[in-house]
Amino acid sequence: MPTQEEIYSKVSATLVEALNVDEEDIKPTSTLQGDLGAESIDFLDIVFRLEREFGIKIPRGELFPESIFQGDPDFVANGRVTPKGLEELRAKMPFADLTQFEKNPDVNKLSDLFTVDLITRYLHNKLSK
């Protein structure tokens, strides 16, 4: 079982390859889309690389759940994630830190949840099982 630092360092190297960014631009708090410029297709590329790097299988939607907020009025109302939506987020992404997001659950801020730290925590959870 690799340490959190070892996982972080491999995640960082993976993002350098997938997103063509410099290693020094990657911080634990960097958001994949906002800070590192990831586009939708890059998420699948990142998943493939993590699978190779860590020798694991990452099922569709496990690390980057894409379908939670697509047109479900129970989860999103008036541009904000509803309490039921937050519950769904907690269930689908137990590895996400929702503390900040819960204070202002603007649906446009959802992408900010996807940080380098989030990937590291996800892998740490997965590898420790």
Added chain:
Amino acid sequence: MRWIWIDHFLEFHSGKYARTVKQLSLAEHHFAQHFPGYPVMPASLILEGLAQTGGILVGEASQFQEKVVLAKVPRAVFHREMLAGETLIYEAEILHLRPEGAAVNCRVLVEGQVTAEAEIFFAYLDQNRSQQLFGKDNFVFGGELRHIVERWTRKVDRAKSPAEGG
């Protein structure tokens, strides 16, 4: 000019690996300009040949039911220029194949030497969306690319039963 940048298949292992050949002929129009007196195969067209080899490999895995499009090239390295008169061998090996997309590792060889390497990432166009945009036809795997695969299939069939194939 037709947008076909491979000549034919040398090997095809469904869902795994394919090898094609591209003979660079001075008769090709682009060599007149790229460059006058020094006919270098443009790297972008080599990449296109690799993408066609890998794209057919990925498309065949779903019997060409999906529209496979090149989504990104995370890595491409060209070790030297490739000139008219040379024979390029394109290799494509599937790294990942999932319903959402595929990653393919590619190499170019000239006389057994690796002259270029690339990783190519393919996505499947969403069926509903692409039908709205492009109709029912599979424009990716139109007649010409399919023809190359079918020619290979016929060759394999003939090899299996030489008596029937004549």
